[in-house]
Amino acid sequence: MKRRHLLAAAGGIGLLAAPAVRAQDAWPRGRPIRVICPWPPGAANDALARLLAQKLQEKLGAVAVAENRTGGAGLVGTNAVLQAAPDGFTLLASAFNTAVMPLVLKGATFDPQRDLEVMARTAQAPLVMVMTGQRPQRTLAEVIEAAKANPRDWNFAISSLGSAGHLATIEFLRRTGLDINLVTYRGTQPALTDLMGGNVQLLIDPSFALLPATGDGRVRALGIATAERSVLAPTVPTMAEAGLPSYQFQSWYGVWAPKGTPAEICQRVNAMMQETMREPAIVERLKSQVLEPVTESIEQTRRFISAEIARATELLRSVNYQPE
Structure with a gap:
């Protein structure tokens, strides 16, 4: 009698455990x-x-x-x-x-x-710094010189708070001592659109989003934030080559x-x-x-x-x- 009760109890435990096992085995089909x-x-x-x-x-x-x-x-x-x-x-x-x-x-x-x-x-994706093609500057050094001379003439786009580009921009401003206005957007595309239109002048964001936009002159690449030139963009200088040693960021x-x-x-x-x-x-x-x-x-x-x-x-x- 006792043995039958023990077997029944053991069977009950098995029945209770089975659904949990089946649920785990069922993932991801549940x-x-x-x-x-x-x-x-x-x-x-x-x-x-x-x-x-x-x-x-x-x-x-x-x-x-x-x-x-x-x-x-x-x-x-x-x-x-x-x-x-x-x-x-x-x-x-x-x-x-x-x-x-x-x-x-x-x-x-x-x-x-x-x-x-x-x-x-x-x-x-490595980050790349770009500028609007509506300004005459061609190099990072020229941009820094112009922005120091007339900081109110420059606006830095931020694609999103907390993005890799946001922190890279903070580091860029810290390293260069620039004090220019930041304009925050809800995504890279609206920021890039305003950059093309000249409403903002600078943007740092992932290369996949920005490099394709540099082909027609409306956007100009200033530097890529990698240790060496990227095979994905071999003509774009590194930020170190452009004048900022050890400046490396990626998303x-x-x-x-x-x-x-x-x-x-x-x-x-x-x-x-x-x-x-x-x-x-x-x-x-x-x-x-x-x-x-x-x-x-x-x-x-x-x-x-x-x-x-x-x-x-x-x-x-x-x-x-x-x-x-």
Whole structure:
């Protein structure tokens, strides 16, 4: 009798455990996976979010949908992921902004290293500094000289608060001692449009967004923020060659999930994206968009992000930056 009760109890435990096992095994087939991009369609973030959704379907048999949740300099979409269940069915495809958002935005009260699970870093792009073609200056040295002489005649566009270009601009102004007006936009495209029209004169942003615009003379490249000239833009001098030694900045893109998402799911997405970023067709596609694929482990990405946050924190502290 006692033995029968023990067997029944054991069977009960098995029945209770089975749904949890099946739920874990079912991922990612339980329901559609939402890949949230906190930026508008058309940008690199959006393209990489759609690539992630595509590969979740191809490689894991998932139903995955890329969803643009814009607003608040990326905060609206990020908050949607922070508030989602940690079950692998809501992912965040974002960029450098995610790591430094709490440093520059008053409304960002989360800690990216504490409140999100990093899954992968997928791509990166060096930053390039451009100027409007409506001004006569041709080199960075000439721009700095003119801006020091008449600072009110110059405006520096910022594509988004907390972007890599935003911090690179702060560092540029700190290094050169320039005190010129900053104009913030909701994305690179409106900033670039105003630059072409001469409403603003300078902009630092990812090369994939700016280099294609330099072909007709309306936008002029002054320097690329890499240690050596980029094969993606071999005629553009480095910022060091242009007069700013050791000036190096890049934007980068990655995938996060809500805190508590199982490690197995995070590792699975990481392995999938590493495999994706080694595919020759993907490498060529990214290269055509002036993007460089990244393949690294979750731990490598964690260390990279930690270093990026430390660098940004020190830079913002050095200029007494106050979150907006």
